[in-house]
Structure formats: C-alpha cells, structure tokens
Amino acid sequence: MAKLTITKATPTVTWATPTSITYGTPLSATQLNATASVGGIFTYNFPVGTILNVSTTHVLSVNFSPSDATNYNPET
Numbered sequence: 001m002a003k004l005t006i007t008k009a010t011p012t013v014t015w016a017t018p019t020s021i022t023y024g025t026p027l028s029a030t031q032l033n034a035t036a037s038v039g040g041i042f043t044y045n046f047p048v049g050t051i052l053n054v055s056t057t058h059v060l061s062v063n064f065s066p067s068d069a070t071n072y073n074p075e076t
C-alpha cells in the first residue's frame with residue numbers, strides 16, 4: 001500500500017497589460033479584464049469606475065478567488 005497526497009491546483013490567471021488612458025477616463029472592463037482557467041471572482045485594487053490621478057504609472061493588481069476553493073488555490 002502507498003500513500004498518495006492530492007494537493008490543491010493553482011489556476012492560471014491571464015491579464016494583458018492595459019493600454020494608457022487619458023485623465024478623466026474611468027477604469028472599465030476594458031482595463032479590468034483578467035481571465036482565469038477556472039470560475040471565480042476577481043477583485044481589483046482599483047474597482048470599475050475609478051478615475052486615477054495623473055501619473056506616469058499606476059500599478060493595477062487583481063486577486064482571484066476560485067469558486068471551487070476546496071480544489072483550487074486563490075491567486076494574485
């Protein structure tokens with residue numbers, strides 16, 4: 001007899017770098033459009049509708065919570 005340990009899988013999250021926007025343009029699904037290899041919920045550090053201050057760079061990030069948390073790890 002042999003023991004076999006099954007661990008949670010880590011989903012693949014894909015998110016292309018958004019193009020630049022002009023000041024006054026609210027963030028939308030055009031910028032906040034990450035996808036994952038399994039179903040779940042995306043939480044962005046700047047939500048849809050946010051108007052960012054003028055700057056050369058803002059760092060956008062996303063946290064992904066899989067619907068099947070029993071079998072999949074969350075991913076950032």
